[in-house]
Amino acid sequence: MQLRLSGLGIVPASYDPKTGMVSYQVTQKLRDTSCTVILTAKSEGKKVEAHWTFGIEEGAAGAAAPTRKK
Secondary structure (H helix, E strand, O other): OEEEEOOOEEEOOEEEOOOOEEEOOOOOOOOOOEEEEEEEEEEOOEEEEEEEEEEOOOOOOOOOOOOOOO
């Protein structure tokens, strides 16, 4: 299995065979307003590929997490 993100290239994704989920935590800022993800794997010995694109709202990546007052 291989996961690629536009602007970052191949990233170290994790696959959980119990749930069938692939995950990756972005560790650097995505530069564009959209990102394309390409997932490549083998199924029954054949290469299969899925891809999708999502938008990134301006300011969303740099938004601060909510904090609690003590």
